[in-house]
Amino acid sequence: MFHLTDRHFAELLFLWHFHRQMFLNGSVSITEKFRLLGLNEEGEISKKSPATVVWAVSVLVPPVDAVRL
Structure with missing residues (x-):
């Protein structure tokens, strides 16, 4: 379990x-943008680092929901 x-x-x-x-x-x-998200040019995941997941959530989640995390 991930604790924030x-x-x-x-x-x-x-x-x-x-x-x-x-x-x-x-x-x-x-x-x-794809590279920063950890995706290759085809939109497939090219790396699975925690930083990529945190970054993707921080960009894709609407601002109000991001603050609620």
């Missing part, structure tokens, strides 16, 4: 804000 500590929450919040801004500003190519 204050440190995890702070990192999640930072990643959510930083990467959400990159997506909204369109400053990242679609290939780079």
Whole structure:
């Protein structure tokens, strides 16, 4: 079971804000977005690191729900 500590929450919040801004500003190519999500060009998972999972959740979960984590 994964326990969300204050440190995890702070990192999640930072990643959510930083990467959400990159997506909204369109400053990242679609290939780079896939790479950051841990996906290859075909959209398949290319790595399964905890950082990738945290980043993906922080980007894909709506802002209000991300804060509730």
